[in-house]
Amino acid sequence: MAPMRSWPEDRVAFGGDYNPEQWPRNTWTDDIELMRRAQVSFVTLGVFSWSWLEPAKGEYEFDWLDEIMDRLAEADIAVDLATGTATPPPWFSLAHPQVLPVDHDGHTLWAGSRQAWCPSSPVYREYALALTTQLAQRFHEHPALAMWHVSNEYACHNLPCYCDTCAGAFRVWAERRYGDLERLNDAWGTAFWSQRYTAWEQILPPRRTTSFANPTHQLDYHRFGSDTLLDFFRAEKQVLGTLSPGVPVTTNFMTTTAFRLLDYHQWAPHQDVVSTDHYLLESLPDPRAELSFSADLTRGIAGGRPWLLMEHSTSAVNWQPVNRAKAPGQTLRDSLVHVARGADTLGFFQWRQSLSGSEEFHSALVPHAGPDSARFREVCALGEVAERFGELVGSTVEARVALLWDYQAGWAANGPAMPSQLLDYPLTGRLLHAALRRRGVTSDIVHPSADLAAYDLIVVPTLYLVSDEHAQAISHAAEAGAHVLVTMFSGIADGDDHVRLGGYPGAFRDLLGVRVEEFFPLPEGETVALDAGVAGRGGGEGRIWSEDLYAVDAEVTHRYASGPLRSRPAATRRVVGSGTASYLSTLPDEESLDGLLGDLLEAAGVTPAAVVPPGVEVVRRRSGERSWLFLVNDTDEPQQVAVTGHDLVSDTAVSGSHTLAPGGVAVVREG
Amino acid sequence: MAPMRSWPEDRVAFGGDYNPEQWPRNTWTDDIELMRRAQVSFVTLGVFSWSWLEPAKGEYEFDWLDEIMDRLAEADIAVDLATGTATPPPWFSLAHPQVLPVDHDGHTLWAGSRQAWCPSSPVYREYALALTTQLAQRFHEHPALAMWHVSNEYACHNLPCYCDTCAGAFRVWAERRYGDLERLNDAWGTAFWSQRYTAWEQILPPRRTTSFANPTHQLDYHRFGSDTLLDFFRAEKQVLGTLSPGVPVTTNFMTTTAFRLLDYHQWAPHQDVVSTDHYLLESLPDPRAELSFSADLTRGIAGGRPWLLMEHSTSAVNWQPVNRAKAPGQTLRDSLVHVARGADTLGFFQWRQSLSGSEEFHSALVPHAGPDSARFREVCALGEVAERFGELVGSTVEARVALLWDYQAGWAANGPAMPSQLLDYPLTGRLLHAALRRRGVTSDIVHPSADLAAYDLIVVPTLYLVSDEHAQAISHAAEAGAHVLVTMFSGIADGDDHVRLGGYPGAFRDLLGVRVEEFFPLPEGETVALDAGVAGRGGGEGRIWSEDLYAVDAEVTHRYASGPLRSRPAATRRVVGSGTASYLSTLPDEESLDGLLGDLLEAAGVTPAAVVPPGVEVVRRRSGERSWLFLVNDTDEPQQVAVTGHDLVSDTAVSGSHTLAPGGVAVVREG
């Protein structure tokens, strides 16, 4: 047997989850044939196969997997082989009922769906590592093997778990974090509501209680959950590293802004390559803006390096209340936006649409209608394009703007009993990112600990919790010449989730030269007028939030023009070293926000990746001297863009100007 | 003592639930007097009397029941005697806590309301059959006894139950259904999400879990629930058949479209006579259209034979968020619509409005205000009309249109993780039925297994799950000359809830000559424009659903005129043998739907029961050569209808034309 193979790098790898155990052998034959037709270059195998691989404790059935691995090797399709540990078989759940997760209210979450296991369970870990060991031993040299795929979408849906096993593990975690109870009592502020702990065994998960939980207690339970699953991932990875050296290991993240249970910035260093899943969130006003946000976030998590889009969908999903299908052409359009923003692999859930089971109405590469379908023809077209994209694999995305994101700040910002439930953590960041995107400006979405030196504009949206160290790094960047924009509800708390006293925005007060005495959140549907501002633009309005803001040492750029804060400052700017620090205390309407960012971009000297008409998304990837301009026409009209080079999508030369069809995409190798 | 009596057939039986145990003896005397005044001809006795009949285990107190039975016999009022097994006494629940039902989340449902018993409990069955035995032995020859009423509204509210007893019973049921686990694994599609079962004891109810349940698992749990209670009903019936031969046995169904937990098509053959309860659903846009739908459905369940309306209300109920009273005249109007559509008995819940307990604000025949009230005078007027209706008892309802309904298709269509939660199973059927009703066309709502030969038009609304056999029967009906209209999301799955591959609508693809590649569900409030169609009517709009539809071998009658499917087919028609098969891929607005059905009715040669002005409901009952035309004026204006004969409501001759007062009703013996 030949040794394992490498991940396809002569093209953008293209494929998806493959679940042959759902189908008879003759379908396998069809599958391989259709994969060739669609130019599929990789599949992920065995994600939910445990009950098929180990039908009884210690009894393994690998023959079927041998067979399909051999067939895939023969077809030159790389395999991302799952450890299969995402969901245990029914025999396991029956034998070990204590492994079932328990929810906030104390309800047992039974088997019958997926991932019904307690993240802290030593029993589960033992069985999972045993299966991983068996798979690694059997397949580590298989010629189809190109990557290991550990578990699946960790924390979906077994976190947070509130069972007694987790209670015990949380105590161990807390003791490790705090050392002694006095420090914990101080960090959690247990003087409030008579919560002083005098022995470790008194500590519980923040289970259903009479009223609001303690915010730091709840924040720590988030931290504990993320840490616990990361520890589990690392245990699986260690088995693979020992038994299958040289094969890259990943687990598929969920960097959608709808999922925030894991601190992926802590997880990323333990991945050989960062991979993620993404699905459009149709309940948002602009789901495709969120796609771009998520892709930029994934790139930030991956440290700017290319990443794998392990799963997305050719069309509708099945888990939203109403599952919108993708319009003709959208499959290609959505996929290429991921590539534009750093994906070097395009994976889908799943290869062939199931005829039964909980996701039978989730779209796939091969739909229920079969290969004779518009959707499969789009898939084949995408495969063809992916093949032509070989030249840009490994290139990076050009960005001079940083937008800061911190999962822990989000956990704290959306803690119990906050000023406004309307201020969902991702909201501010998404609005600012969307405004930059509308202007053709690409931003890196990075952790506050990232190196900020490379950025001309640094956007700090609702960074509620921030350490002194990170706050200082932002200040230093401004002093060194960056233009910094901080928004409301930033800098409020320290790492213990303690409010920084003396006036908001605490950690950023000096940098910004402002002081906020009180928050004035706005109820749903209520707005506050904004004046024309120093730039003289038409007055817009703010929503969701306003503040009693004082410009202590800053220029007032906008004022409130209605309500109890009428004529008080709404936005400010301060010169800092060779940069500036601006503050925004409300969420302005789209036009006002565009104006405000326009001023900042101009000051920072940041220009768009290319000058494009409104509604055209533009991003540039670069590798040394070479560069590729991604152009996505989100409008219903043809659009013209000035560019010269070779369009990899249509495989045609472009000279001076390129016309994008309605909904059309171009990827132009420039020059 | 004389033997038991027969059910009143010289009039439309009129009466309701009578709960004398709630009142002192002197009220009983008043009751009998008032029943005479209202011409009450039957009462249902003892539905919730268990704790009064058996105050301690094996100790029976029947004296009070003897007394009231005697009084009723003397007053010539037939008794529908309940077995009293709907709700156990508190002593029972205390002694047998394991009989308490458990809900989806694992919560125990305690005693303190009604019907708090696990449907699978052998303990409960033992006690219930003991009480039934006692009652049958004591009363089987009582001269008031005309019918046995087993339990009450089975499954409301103890289904589904997720307790351990049910878990065990479900395993037995599953083993009986599937024989071996391999067949079950295949049927449930357990290859998805690692759910392969290797021992029967691994099988659980679909309890609260981490994510979506397995659809076939959940469908089977619906089937199990319905089967289990049917088995219980049959056990009670067997006791009665043995000890009280010759007395008809029924249990009151709930054929409202708001209740779909039992497959009444499987229950009906075990009833000596089908009976049902119906209450207006005020949250619907047109509650009275649903009343007509439910009545037609009940008749279909009863195989076209007359049925008993065991319960409805003279005015408001008490279990809706806001309980609307009936307008003056509405009591009569609603009751007669039931008779028009096949009811030969008019029962109400309840005789006398309670002064305490959970339904004290549910209206009754005798309201809180007492007999000196407009409502009681309406009741007496209804009693008088019911008396005059003797001539039409046993007649049948005339219909040339069938509308198919299958509880199991509904269970599957509303399974977990479907394309759209907006497509509630009854919606499509109700919309089509309402459009037919607006045109004066009566439809039989029947199971797909019904004999379809008698129908000129067959409407197939959202028949998501359908067996090959039923699909073929529909095709044969078209070939034999029927006009068939199939709507979106029909024919998708087989009896195992497996999607039929190759393109939707699976089982009906060939009949209709169409192929759907993908569903395009529409979010709440979003619509898609429809073109004018071949008939040239003004373009309307569709909502909730649309489809990527190809007319493979069919004429396109309407196209989409906006959205991603612009200019694609929306509705089609195909000539099949001597009939046609039409397809509709969206839910059109009322006017468009009326036009579409108008074309079909014209093609099918189906005319209204009579030509009536808009807003007048019309139905014909027939018995041999005789016929009765029911006319219900739902408008606020007087309406004129061409008809000749004798109006049984006003007891006057009608010659050529009849004027209906606003809200008025006429039942004209024609000729």
Place this chain on the structure above:
Amino acid sequence: MAPMRSWPEDRVAFGGDYNPEQWPRNTWTDDIELMRRAQVSFVTLGVFSWSWLEPAKGEYEFDWLDEIMDRLAEADIAVDLATGTATPPPWFSLAHPQVLPVDHDGHTLWAGSRQAWCPSSPVYREYALALTTQLAQRFHEHPALAMWHVSNEYACHNLPCYCDTCAGAFRVWAERRYGDLERLNDAWGTAFWSQRYTAWEQILPPRRTTSFANPTHQLDYHRFGSDTLLDFFRAEKQVLGTLSPGVPVTTNFMTTTAFRLLDYHQWAPHQDVVSTDHYLLESLPDPRAELSFSADLTRGIAGGRPWLLMEHSTSAVNWQPVNRAKAPGQTLRDSLVHVARGADTLGFFQWRQSLSGSEEFHSALVPHAGPDSARFREVCALGEVAERFGELVGSTVEARVALLWDYQAGWAANGPAMPSQLLDYPLTGRLLHAALRRRGVTSDIVHPSADLAAYDLIVVPTLYLVSDEHAQAISHAAEAGAHVLVTMFSGIADGDDHVRLGGYPGAFRDLLGVRVEEFFPLPEGETVALDAGVAGRGGGEGRIWSEDLYAVDAEVTHRYASGPLRSRPAATRRVVGSGTASYLSTLPDEESLDGLLGDLLEAAGVTPAAVVPPGVEVVRRRSGERSWLFLVNDTDEPQQVAVTGHDLVSDTAVSGSHTLAPGGVAVVREG
């Protein structure tokens, strides 16, 4: 050590909850200094200090409390010392898990928030009384001690509890109330739904069940909950009375209309002084009208005597979905409305805004921003005003209108399965109170058992449950000359929650000379037109409720002008002795209601406290010959009022006319 001190009566006592255990010693020093600056005259200490006072069973740490008590004594700040029994320490919950409350669904409510203890627990009572004993022994002669503060906001959030301990206690309670089961079965109407009890142990709390609970069962569970906690309060009070004689004892009520779990009319006689907490309910259309309502209700509960506002807020709270800050000037305005309506103490939660814990975003006297803030300057201004208010301490509020309120009537009116869920008990009363307030008329909100002789107008809003005795008292008041206004859904049930038969409004039928045959509740958003009425005012509209009303012996003042009740009576009036009795069967729009009340006030000869422009709230307090007119300008414009005397707010003389700034307040000593 000097003996305990008396409550400050030379000023309106001003202060709030003080939680020094949350802060280091150097902050204590600042605190005392800032309290002096703000003229704080009292603090409430130790409400949630149990875990700081008794870190292990029987081990007490009182040193820190000694120290702060001494500092406060030195600063001449009176202490309202809490017994600290509101929330047990974690060590207690761990040792006694059976004390955790259990909710309606059976979920355990764990520690981790506050007040997680079962109200019936003898274990909890034992520990709580032990702590109370220790505190009383140690501090009963402390020179700072001015009042005892028992527990905190009883029943928030541990009522109702459905645990087994409560089940046992409820049985004891029921046996005490009913004596024998026959009486209980009759009271609860257990003949309905087979609920007849044959042994006490069958009785359970109204736990989660299959359908609606028994209404009287549920009503009794409310009564039991209130009684149980009152019994607990009395046990604590008894300890204090024995060990700390002469010191007044209170517990802070929650007389907001959003909280109705305790029958404060039964609690009040056991208080040495009535105290309460109040927070604005921002989800209401007019939160400040509810503030006035709540203050009038508190005064009624206190029997007309001055009361303590123990807690309110300087600005935003943190437990609403969006927490609105108070506009500039509003802190003063809201506080003075409480004083206007009888408060002689102004307390706030809390002194210093926490930097951690569940209420870190609840406003305080010293905000996060610190003393150099607009909010703290407003606080100081308020302290100054409170100091000047010494002269009015002990005076009473002038009112000639009574509005009846009965917590038990509310429990019953909002029982299970009522005619309309839209008719929330406080709604009618609040609407009528707001209409009176708009007219400058102050009303006492009193229990039906209050002495009604002093009132010219008696308003009876939705008094669903009423005893014969109370109904007669109202009739007698009318006969004696009072004008009585009864609204819909009054007089319906007796003390057992049994409907009074023969026509609604049962107990008031004869007084009013009307008879209602049926309720016609209106769905959300639906209205019914009203005619111009005998007074000839423009026809308005009713909402939420209407009735089939007959004027048996009464003049019809308004009729319905649309819907099924068109031209039927909507409101009536009847001369009774030297008074009148009016009935209102719907909830009219604001203008119609104002007209209707205007007629009644005119008839009753009730005039406003002073003639003021619209939008100015006016109330008079009086003491012997002296009187103070409170004027609150709720508009955005200056307003002029005719008055002469001395304004205590601005400390200026007023001669003939006083101009109130927008949002301004004046308290004019008249004469």
